[in-house]
Amino acid sequence: MDIKQIGEFGFIEQIADRFKSLVPKSIYGIGDDCAIIPANENDDFVVSTDLLIEGVHFLRDKITPFNLGYKSLAVNLSDIAAMGAEPVGAFLSIGIPKDCSSELLDGFTEGFMALSKKYDTPLLGGDTTKSLRDLMINVTVIGKCPKGKALLRSSAKGGDVIAVTGNLGDSAGGLNAILNNIELNSHTKHLIEKHNKPEPQINEGLWLAKQNGVHAMMDISDGIASDLNHILKASEKSAIVDLQKVPVSEILSSIAKKYDWNAAELAVSGGEDYELLLTISGECATSIAQRFYAEFGKPLHIIGEVKAPVEKPIQWISGEEKLPDFKGFNHY
Amino acid sequence: MDIKQIGEFGFIEQIADRFKSLVPKSIYGIGDDCAIIPANENDDFVVSTDLLIEGVHFLRDKITPFNLGYKSLAVNLSDIAAMGAEPVGAFLSIGIPKDCSSELLDGFTEGFMALSKKYDTPLLGGDTTKSLRDLMINVTVIGKCPKGKALLRSSAKGGDVIAVTGNLGDSAGGLNAILNNIELNSHTKHLIEKHNKPEPQINEGLWLAKQNGVHAMMDISDGIASDLNHILKASEKSAIVDLQKVPVSEILSSIAKKYDWNAAELAVSGGEDYELLLTISGECATSIAQRFYAEFGKPLHIIGEVKAPVEKPIQWISGEEKLPDFKGFNHY
Numbered sequence: 001m002d003i004k005q006i007g008e009f010g011f012i013e014q015i016a017d018r019f020k021s022l023v024p025k026s027i028y029g030i031g032d033d034c035a036i037i038p039a040n041e042n043d044d045f046v047v048s049t050d051l052l053i054e055g056v057h058f059l060r061d062k063i064t065p066f067n068l069g070y071k072s073l074a075v076n077l078s079d080i081a082a083m084g085a086e087p088v089g090a091f092l093s094i095g096i097p098k099d100c101s102s103e104l105l106d107g108f109t110e111g112f113m114a115l116s117k118k119y120d121t122p123l124l125g126g127d128t129t130k131s132l133r134d135l136m137i138n139v140t141v142i143g144k145c146p147k148g149k150a151l152l153r154s155s156a157k158g159g160d161v162i163a164v165t166g167n168l169g170d171s172a173g174g175l176n177a178i179l180n181n182i183e184l185n186s187h188t189k190h191l192i193e194k195h196n197k198p199e200p201q202i203n204e205g206l207w208l209a210k211q212n213g214v215h216a217m218m219d220i221s222d223g224i225a226s227d228l229n230h231i232l233k234a235s236e237k238s239a240i241v242d243l244q245k246v247p248v249s250e251i252l253s254s255i256a257k258k259y260d261w262n263a264a265e266l267a268v269s270g271g272e273d274y275e276l277l278l279t280i281s282g283e284c285a286t287s288i289a290q291r292f293y294a295e296f297g298k299p300l301h302i303i304g305e306v307k308a309p310v311e312k313p314i315q316w317i318s319g320e321e322k323l324p325d326f327k328g329f330n331h332y
Numbered sequence: 333m334d335i336k337q338i339g340e341f342g343f344i345e346q347i348a349d350r351f352k353s354l355v356p357k358s359i360y361g362i363g364d365d366c367a368i369i370p371a372n373e374n375d376d377f378v379v380s381t382d383l384l385i386e387g388v389h390f391l392r393d394k395i396t397p398f399n400l401g402y403k404s405l406a407v408n409l410s411d412i413a414a415m416g417a418e419p420v421g422a423f424l425s426i427g428i429p430k431d432c433s434s435e436l437l438d439g440f441t442e443g444f445m446a447l448s449k450k451y452d453t454p455l456l457g458g459d460t461t462k463s464l465r466d467l468m469i470n471v472t473v474i475g476k477c478p479k480g481k482a483l484l485r486s487s488a489k490g491g492d493v494i495a496v497t498g499n500l501g502d503s504a505g506g507l508n509a510i511l512n513n514i515e516l517n518s519h520t521k522h523l524i525e526k527h528n529k530p531e532p533q534i535n536e537g538l539w540l541a542k543q544n545g546v547h548a549m550m551d552i553s554d555g556i557a558s559d560l561n562h563i564l565k566a567s568e569k570s571a572i573v574d575l576q577k578v579p580v581s582e583i584l585s586s587i588a589k590k591y592d593w594n595a596a597e598l599a600v601s602g603g604e605d606y607e608l609l610l611t612i613s614g615e616c617a618t619s620i621a622q623r624f625y626a627e628f629g630k631p632l633h634i635i636g637e638v639k640a641p642v643e644k645p646i647q648w649i650s651g652e653e654k655l656p657d658f659k660g661f662n663h664y
Contacts, residue, residue: 011426011460015441022454027421035456037420037474040372049457049472051425055464088369089359093383093470094343109347122354124367125381128343131466132387138425138459138470140381142369 028152031234033082033218034143036150045088046143046150048079054134058196062178065107066114067196068137073115075221076141077200078274082219083150084209085143087202089124090116093138095131119202151209151217151278156235160215160279162304163289165204167249168224169263170194172270176261187251198274205276207295213284223271224303225314225326231279232306232313241304243268243318268316269326279306363566364485365414365550366475377420378475378482380411386466390528394510397439398446399528400469405447407553408473409532410606414551415482416541417475419534421456422448425470427463451534483541483549483610488567492547492611492638495621497536498630499581500556501595502526504602508593519583530606537608539627545616555603556635557646557658563611564638564645573636575600575650600648600658611638 016030023029028036034046052072054060063071073090080087092112096105116123121141174195177188184192201219208214216231224241232239248267256263280288285302292300316323348362355361360368366378384404386392395403405422412419424444428437448455453473506527509520516524533551540546548563556573564571580599588595612620617634624632648655 011428011437012424012455012458013460015445015455018441018445019448019455022448022452023421023456024454027454027456029421029454029456030458035421035423037456039377045371045377047423047457047472047474049423049425049459049470051427051459051461051468051470053427053461053463053468056427056462089355089361089367091367091379091381091472092344093381095383095385095388095468096343105343109350113347113350116351116354120354122356122359122361123344123347123351124355124359124361124369125379126344126362127381127383127470128345129383129385130388131385131468133465134463136383136385136427136463136468138381138383140379140423140472142379 032153033079034085034150038147039144042147043144044147044150046080046083046085046145047140048076049138049140050076052137054136060135063196065104066111069108069111070115070197072137072139073112073121074198074200074274076139077115077119077121077202078198078219078221080141080143081201081205082217082276083143083145084205084217085145085150086206087119087121088142088144089122091124091140092126094126095129095136097131097133097135100135119200145209149209151214152234153216153218153231154234156216156231156237156279156306157281158237158306158308159282160306161282161285161302162228162239162241162306163278163280163285164220164224164247164275164301164303165201166273166275166298167247167252168220168273168275169252169267169270170249171198171272172266173252173255173261175272176266182259187255190251191255195272198272200274201276204296208276208278211284211288213281213288215279215281217276217278220273220275220277221271223269224277225268227277229313231277236309238307238310238313238315239304240307240315240317243316243323245301245303247301265326365411366417366482368482370479371476374479375476376479376482378412378415378417378477379472380408381470381472382408382411384469386468392467395528397436398443401440401443402447402529404469404471405444405453406530406532406606408471409447409451409453409534410530410551410553412473412475413533413537414549414608415475415477416537416549417477417482418538419451419453420474420476421454423456423472424458426458427461427468429463429465429467432467451532477541481541483546484566485548485550485563486566488548488563488569488611488638489613490569490638490640491614493614493617493634494560494571494573494636494638495610495612495617496552496556496579496607496633496635497533498605498607499579499584500552500605500607501580501584501599501602503530503604504598505584505587505593507604508598514591519587522583523587527604530604532606533608536628540608540610543616543620545613545620547611547613549608549610552605552607552609553603555601556609557600559609561645563609568641570639570642570645570647571636572639572647572649575648575655577633577635579633597658
């Protein structure tokens, strides 16, 4: 095992093959946002788990305890949303250093509970331990969806359009603002809030999974430059994405201009937006986008097309012009 | 929230009440070894999660990578065993510091996989992240048992006898040997192996759950002085435990004598034995113990009796003599 490759491919993905022979045919294991475990004639359970570590995923003095609790559950619920599933319950493991204040733990609990209530996700169990130095939080979420209806990364078809459920790059802009101690005003605060308190697209995911013509879906955690590759690889396809159509908020555009950031690069490579990335049959796309707007009061943004597989997985364009590649976010 | 009380009561247990109103009646949430989620007409799913942190639960240079992988899954499978359930699959989150060798990750994977194969527990998902300093491992395990048949902590009845599935204290003796750099020989190596590579009592748990007369069950992670209290509190009972009947290995006895350790205290307060602690209807106990011996080739040790609730939850005796209290292990 090459530890330098872990960032690129993930330890879990590297060892997945060695466990494959143990996975029964009825279960879908490693390789999507969630594992899928059949429950009964009508339902599948979906399961996902995410680990957040102080100094890597958050800085204790740069996020409010409330938002830390909210985000810890949100990033997991986002995986449930990506399957088109509804939450059943959550499990929280927390490693607490001695210098953690009781105010932090209270605020964390409040934030976790606020999202828990919002999407009916009861806390069903967990584990508390001491940590020597860093605060660490692992959440496992279980969801439920109609049997065989979970939206997989592997279901994209040639001729599908590629869509996203909201603006991209705000979270990465917020992270930039935090790390560079950018002056706080209503705009930078908005971006930081997007980074520290992402909203899982549970209702959007459930709605989209019910529409005929929605094929592949996943959540945007590393940026579409990286995440779309997962769909394309699993579906054995390629794609064209038009940067002019990738939705960027006016706030991000204006702040990016002010501080000389590349807003397009933040939008496609920044990550942690936790919007949904999906592919839709070309003929259904307009109708679904219209009804999506009617349902949620916000646009479903069509940003590209799925193509037959070619050597280069994503061709980036800007209108008529071909662009060079973007890379996704890598924690290592 | 009082952070000093977290060690005693657990953060999860402290916040459980605040989430209670969100838990549907069909689901059993916080309060046992696993949560119980109904799956279908015949089955319940049970779910548990455990976090292991370097410097708190293990020292990287005092456990082989193989045993660390084995133990990470074992402590979780032990919770599945405690419900009388069979494993369905596991989820592994791992935070890896940069100074982690690829040999460690390979060995870890081998050890995890060895136990995974032994008890048909496929790895179904997980998360890999960087960690700044400490290696951290969170495992969530899902199991399955016949509907309504999971063995709860709250089912102990007056007149039950209290039993354990194996020797207690070896693991705590092994930890003593590790922390005090005791000279390695076949005896101390045996104790250290018991600490570093515990065996989940999956087959024993499944078998016991099928016997009429087995009432309450849990696994022994903190030592019976602490763990038995959970059964007594949940069942609103008290107990008498006879130290002379608590099984202690000859190896622990001899090493304890040599180094002036209190073997009885290690046995009841040491923790991490991952044997099962259960209560059995008095009239069935002898027959079940005999059949347990025939099935597993080892005794089921009867160590005490469940009584009507009194102020002092556990009365420790040694034959006819009354003894003072013992306390369980506390990571804080």
